[in-house]
Amino acid sequence: MVKKSIDLSTEEKILQGARKVFMTKGMTGARMQDIADEAGINKSLLHYYFRDKDKLFEMIFLKEAQKFFPRINMIFESGIPLFEKIQRFVHEYIDEMQQNPYLPWFVLNEIHRDPENFLYKVWGKDNLPRPQKFLEQIEQEVKKGTIKRISPLHLLMNLLSMTIFPFVARPMMERNLGLDELQFRAVMEQRKQEIPKFIIDSIKK
Amino acid sequence: MVKKSIDLSTEEKILQGARKVFMTKGMTGARMQDIADEAGINKSLLHYYFRDKDKLFEMIFLKEAQKFFPRINMIFESGIPLFEKIQRFVHEYIDEMQQNPYLPWFVLNEIHRDPENFLYKVWGKDNLPRPQKFLEQIEQEVKKGTIKRISPLHLLMNLLSMTIFPFVARPMMERNLGLDELQFRAVMEQRKQEIPKFIIDSIKK
DNA sequence: ACTTTTGTTGACCATTCGGTTAAACTATAT
């Protein structure tokens, strides 16, 4: 059969629907029926295309992860100066999360649900974050005396935390700080500047 | 009947078991059977003491939340100097999370699952975080010129993020940074000093 | 035209899970 014509192929419709549902509800929260509805087909057909929920889930997430994490690793492992590296990391990460606001929550969710399976199967060996070079770079800068004495580990944690956490805790942030959707988006946009500035102010001599 | 003697009362056993199961698996993940097993009783008795899952859940979480959040609010709203306030906040918060490592994840989980119900019912009106005074204090310090010009909102976000995120993303942190349980605990203990230092270095003039 | 392959459907099945009910047993209080 050839098909693949005017409207999206059924497979494509399923993937789009599944992505939407998985991203918002997580693996366990997602219902096969919801995905079928979202794709405008029936449940049996879902299983016809993707044997079961796990297979479908894997398909979705792998696609997403294998696009994003390599980009982050490239930044971590590149040879650019520390401050610029921090700026690029924050910029890239927040850009991604502005486009896929549910991604970080989704990742954490899956990690908590089944750490072994998720971290191995989905991050495989290539996608796994590799902060080693970044940590060494910080240590070198400290030794050169170009920045204050600071623990590379804590600096990395601070960087990750400030970048990712607001997206993970978004409903809490919005509620407790009185932000609507648009304002939240704007604040996150500001953070692309604010976070690097905050960090650099803290560690520069 | 009087009983209430040697071993814990059944009610107490249930509450302890429920707490453990809810904290690790969240509301939806928790099974009534698991809770019964954990308490060493059977499912019927569970429903005899607590009408249904929701009631039991509320009982557990309210107890936990109403102990902790008022303490945090007291710090935010107290009259102590900014830098000291930051130190106390971090110290108190990390202490709590060292004792209840699953609490932050648990809170986020429930917020995502059902924001309206959770935020209202559980935080009620008294437990709700009230960062207003803290934000104003930052603004005053900026105006007085005692700290650098910084957005109070972003500073608060940074503070919360750096303090809470590592606990929320714990499995990821441990795996990607190669920390075992003990090392993680030690690193978090260091953060009680590191975070305030990092912030103060960034904003002091 | 026919057969085979691929796509699609609705009905159905098995399991899980929260919750109920009824009957029996136990220990205490009166």
Next chain:
DNA sequence: ATATAGTTTAACCGAATGGTCAACAAAAGT
């Protein structure tokens, strides 16, 4: 002795949900 509250056992209900199946429809191959 009897009533009462606590506890167990076991069967059961109903809804939700992942997954299967047989039959039908549409293409594609011949």
